[in-house]
Each structure stands twice: as structure tokens, then as C-alpha cells.
Amino acid sequence: NAGVTQTPKFRVLKTGQSMTLLCAQDMNHEYMYWYRQDPGMGLRLIHYSVGEGTTAKGEVPDGYNVSRLKKQNFLLGLESAAPSQTSVYFCASSYSLGARTDTQYFGPGTRLTVL
Amino acid sequence: GENVEQHPSTLSVQEGDSAVIKCTYSDSASNYFPWYKQELGKRPQLIIDIRSNVGEKKDQRIAVTLNKTAKHFSLHITETQPEDSAVYFCAANTPSGGTSYGKLTFGQGTILTVHP
Numbered sequence: 001n002a003g004v005t006q007t008p009k010f011r012v013l014k015t016g017q018s019m020t021l022l023c024a025q026d027m028n029h030e031y032m033y034w035y036r037q038d039p040g041m042g043l044r045l046i047h048y049s050v051g052e053g054t055t056a057k058g059e060v061p062d063g064y065n066v067s068r069l070k071k072q073n074f075l076l077g078l079e080s081a082a083p084s085q086t087s088v089y090f091c092a093s094s095y096s097l098g099a100r101t102d103t104q105y106f107g108p109g110t111r112l113t114v115l
Numbered sequence: 116g117e118n119v120e121q122h123p124s125t126l127s128v129q130e131g132d133s134a135v136i137k138c139t140y141s142d143s144a145s146n147y148f149p150w151y152k153q154e155l156g157k158r159p160q161l162i163i164d165i166r167s168n169v170g171e172k173k174d175q176r177i178a179v180t181l182n183k184t185a186k187h188f189s190l191h192i193t194e195t196q197p198e199d200s201a202v203y204f205c206a207a208n209t210p211s212g213g214t215s216y217g218k219l220t221f222g223q224g225t226i227l228t229v230h231p
Contacts, residue, residue, distance in 0.1 A: 033219075040124070042204055042221040043159070058218065059116075090158065102147040102208050104219060106158040 002026050004107035006091050012113045013081045021076040021110050023091030031094045032074040033058070033104065034066060036087040043090065049074055081114045088112070117142040117209045121222025128195050129230050136225045138205035139187040147208035148181060148188045149219070154201045162203075163190070195229045202226050 007022045023032065030051050035043040045058030049068040063085060065077045074093075078085060088111050092104040118141040128134050140148075149164035165172045165179045165188065172179050176195075181188040192199055205222040 040223060042121075042223045043206075043219075044221070045218055048218065059220075102219075103149065103161060103164065106151075106160070108158050 004091055004093055004105055006089075006107040006110050008110060009108065010111045012115065013078075014115050015082060017081050018077070018079050019081065019112075020078075021089055021091075021112075023074045023076070023093075023107055024072055025091075025093040025105075025107075026072065027093065027095075027105070028071070029093035029095055029105075030071070032068065033092045033094075034064070034074065034076045035090045035092065036060065036085075037090060037109075038087050046076065046089075081112075083114045086112060086114045117145060117207055117218075117220040119205060119207050119220045119222045121205050121225060123225060124223065125226045125228070127228045127230065130195060130197060132195055134190075134192045134195050134199070134227055134229075136190045136203055136205070136227070137187060138189070138207075138222050139185075140207040140220075141186065142207070142209045143183075143186065145207040145209045148179070149206050149208070150177075150179060150190050151204045151206065151221075152201045153204065153224075159204060192227075195227075197229050197231050200227055200229045 004025045033048040034046040044060050047066040049055045052071040055066045067075045088109050090109050091107040094104045121138045146167040151159035152162045153159045176193050178191045202224045204224050206219045
């Protein structure tokens with residue numbers, strides 16, 4: 001099992017450019033999440049999905065879009081990157097049954113710099 | 116929505132000492148409280164968690180306590196070792212729409228340094 005993987009690991013963008021971050025999980029998890037991590041601010045939820053074809057906004061959704069076309073993949077898109085989106089992005093996933101729903105497993109992260 | 120406050124932001128201890136990190140939460144409906152450890156440049160990894168029907172949970176050198184009345188929970192690490200040095204995050208999960216699923220709200224993190 002690879003667990004949760006993310007592509008790419010690093011990326012540098014210029015202001016206004018677009019890009020897509022890919023998250024994949026092989027644990028058959030229903031729920032998937034995208035977080036951003038900034039110094040001194042912990043992890044903040046951007047968007048999440050409770051199943052294939054469904055997405056919902058988290059705490060800081062502005063400037064991002066997501067899609068969950070396949071159960072194992074969750075894509076995070078930046079249509080027009082801004083310097084304020086410089087951050088480390090983490091994807092996570094969790095089970096959907098009973099008490100195990102809550103435990104989230106994280107990917108290795110993507111370090112994004114917007115110049 | 117839920118708000119999680121974590122203290123202290125940095126903690127420095129000598130090897131062998133104990134370390135305690137405290138978190139408070141605002142939503143009384145929160146029912147699941149995980150703790151994550153994040154080493155430099157790595158992903159957050161779950162180290163221990165506790166549910167609202169339990170007051171204390173222990174796993175070797177780490178333990179977590181929960182006070183639902185006061186809405187706070189704490190991480191205790193005993194006999195600290197240099198490899199315990201990392202950033203620790205608490206979180207609270209609030210159920211949504213009558214389902215067990217909820218969104219995790221994280222604390223700001225505590226940088227723990229264990230000096231040999």
C-alpha cells in the first residue's frame with residue numbers, strides 16, 4: 001500500500017499561472033481533504049469530499065477549486081495563483097465506517113511557491 | 116464554527132523530563148480529539164487520539180486526557196527523548212448533519228525540542 005500520495009512535491013509558479021495538485025489514495029477511503037499549512041497557523045481545511053462526485057468548502061476555499069471524479073483521486077486547482085497561496089499543501093483521507101471515520105491519513109505534502 | 120487553541124507554541128525540555136501540551140476547544144459537540152506529530156519536512160502522523168466518551172488514554176510514553184466540562188484536552192509525554200523533537204498538533208472533530216463525519220479543526224502547533 002502506497003497510502004496517500006501527492007504530485008508534485010515542489011512547484012514554483014508566477015502570479016497568474018494555474019496548476020493542479022493531484023492526491024491519490026489506495027486505501028479505499030471515502031473521505032478526502034485538502035489542507036494548507038502556513039507557519040504558526042496549523043493546518044487549515046481548504047476543501048473536502050465525502051465521496052466520489054461530491055465536494056464541499058472548508059475554512060479557506062477562496063482561490064481554489066477541487067474535483068473528485070474518481071474515488072481514489074482528489075484534485076486541487078489554482079486558476080490564477082497569487083503570492084498569498086505560497087504554502088505547503090497536504091492531502092488527507094479517512095474511512096467512512098463507524099468510529100474509524102475520523103482518523104485522517106496525510107500525504108507527503110506539496111511545497112508551492114508563487115512569485 | 117469550532118475553534119481550537121493550543122499552548123504553548125514552543126516547549127523546550129531536557130531529555131528524560133515530561134512534556135505537556137494543552138488545547139481548548141469551543142464546540143461542545145466535538146467528539147474526537149487526535150494528536151499529530153510532524154517532523155521537519157514530513158507529513159503529520161497520528162500518535163494518539165481520544166473520543167468524548169473516554170477521559171484518559173495511554174500508549175507507552177504518551178497519554179491524552181480529556182475534560183469535556185472544561186472543553187480542554189492535553190498531551191503528556193513522559194521520559195522524553197531527542198527523537199520526540201517535532202511539531203505537535205491537536206485537533207477536534209465536530210460531527211456534521213447527524214453523521215459521524217466531521218471536519219477536523221487544528222490547533223496552531225507546538226514546537227517541542229528535547230535537549231540531550
